[in-house]
Amino acid sequence: xxxxxxxxxxxxxxxxxxxxxxxxxxxxxxxxxxxxxxxxxxxxxxxxxxxxxxxxxxxxxxxxxxxxxxxxxxxxxxxxxxxxxxxxxxxxxxxxxxxxxxxxxxxxxxxxxxxxxxxxxx
Amino acid sequence: xxxxxxxxxxxxxxxxxxxxxxxxxxxxxxxxxxxxxxxxxxxxxxxxxxxxxxxxxxxxxxxxxxxxxxxxxxxxxxxxxxxxxxxxxxxxxxxxxxxxxxxxxxx
Numbered sequence: 355x356x357x358x359x360x361x362x363x364x365x366x367x368x369x370x371x372x373x374x375x376x377x378x379x380x381x382x383x384x385x386x387x388x389x390x391x392x393x394x395x396x397x398x399x400x401x402x403x404x405x406x407x408x409x410x411x412x413x414x415x416x417x418x419x420x421x422x423x424x425x426x427x428x429x430x431x432x433x434x435x436x437x438x439x440x441x442x443x444x445x446x447x448x449x450x451x452x453x454x455x456x457x458x459x460x461x462x463x464x465x466x467x468x469x470x471x472x473x474x475x476x
Numbered sequence: 477x478x479x480x481x482x483x484x485x486x487x488x489x490x491x492x493x494x495x496x497x498x499x500x501x502x503x504x505x506x507x508x509x510x511x512x513x514x515x516x517x518x519x520x521x522x523x524x525x526x527x528x529x530x531x532x533x534x535x536x537x538x539x540x541x542x543x544x545x546x547x548x549x550x551x552x553x554x555x556x557x558x559x560x561x562x563x564x565x566x567x568x569x570x571x572x573x574x575x576x577x578x579x580x581x582x583x
Contacts, residue, residue, distance in 0.1 A: 389572065391520075399512075399520065399563055401572035413570045449519055460567045462510050464531065466519035 356380040358450050358467035365473045366440050373436040374470045376450030383431035384408045387453035389463060390424060390435045392446040402448075404458050405433065413458065440474045447471050478502050478566050482575035488583040495551040497578045499564035504544045508568040511540055511549045514577075515560045524549065525567070554580070 361375040376388065390402040403414035405424040412424050423436045433450055448470045451463035479502035489495050499509065507527040512520035522531045524540035527547055537552045551558055559582055564575040 398577045399514075399565075399574040401574065404570065404572075415571050451519075454525075455567075458570070460508055461570065461572050462522070462525050462567045463512075463520070463565075464522050464525075466521075469519055 356452065356465045358452065358465055360448075360450060360467040360470045363471040363473070365475065367476055368441055368474055370440050370474075371436060371438040372440060372472050373434055374448050374450075374472070376433040376435075376467050378407075378431045378433070378452070381452075383426075384428055386456050387458045387461070388424075388426070388433040389451050389453055389461060391449045391451055391463070393449070393469075394443070394446040397446075400446075402435070404453060404461060406458060407433065408456075411458075437472075440472075442474050445472065445474045477571055478505060478568065478573050480564055480566055480573050480575040482562075482564055482578050484578060485576065486579040486581060488581050489554050490583045491554055491556060493554045493583075495554055495558075495580060497549045497562055497564075497580075499542075499547045499549070499575050501545045501547075501566055501568075505566045505568035507543045508566060509540070509542070509547050510565045510567055511538075512563045512565065513558075513560045514563065520563065523562075551580075 389404045405412045425434045450467040452465040454462045454464040481500045509527045511524040514520040528540045561577045561579045
């Protein structure tokens with residue numbers, strides 16, 4: 355069965371960086387893309403960006419450009435999301451999600467990780 | 477960016493009620509719309525894709541309709557496990573955008 359298992363909760367100080375992992379299993383990793391979506395406490399869903407596990411192509415949300423980097427390691431079927439220069443408003447649960455469309459042409463998320471809480475506090 | 481507007485933001489309903497949630501896109505997205513259900517402390521779950529196609533394993537009391545800019549999610553007979561927050565998402569193009577969510581609460 356398809357599973358996305360994320361790394362554990364993190365507490366970071368403002369200005370630091372965080373790197374969240376998402377290990378996939380149960381499907382051919384390179385046949386699909388991965389998106390990252392975050393959710394601040396009590397708020398809605400915010401898409402952060404997408405990466406092709408096939409060729410590493412990325413598409414980032416404009417507001418995060420320059421602070422976020424998404425990568426994949428095909429040898430371990432793992433996707434990573436690094437966010438730099440953390441601020442208090444980056445406090446959120448971060449989810450990885452499999453893009454069913456594969457190519458990113460019609461991004462649609464059929465499997466999700468369990469979420470990783472990142473808390474930014476001094 | 478395509479803006480997605482959901483209404484209402486919350487609805488109170490009883491078990492057995494029919495519930496309808498609407499989602500409007502700021503520009504035409506054909507049928508490239510998905511609906512998700514999220515329960516507290518859990519990841520979202522895909523319910524409907526391509527505006528009206530039911531994801532495998534999702535009960536048939538959920539249905540979706542619409543095209544262009546106006547879409548609807550209907551729960552035909554609300555069950556206790558359906559109390560949750562629902563989000564629409566446009567799948568037409570990057571950047572992906574979600575509606576603000578509709579919380580379905582117990583009346």
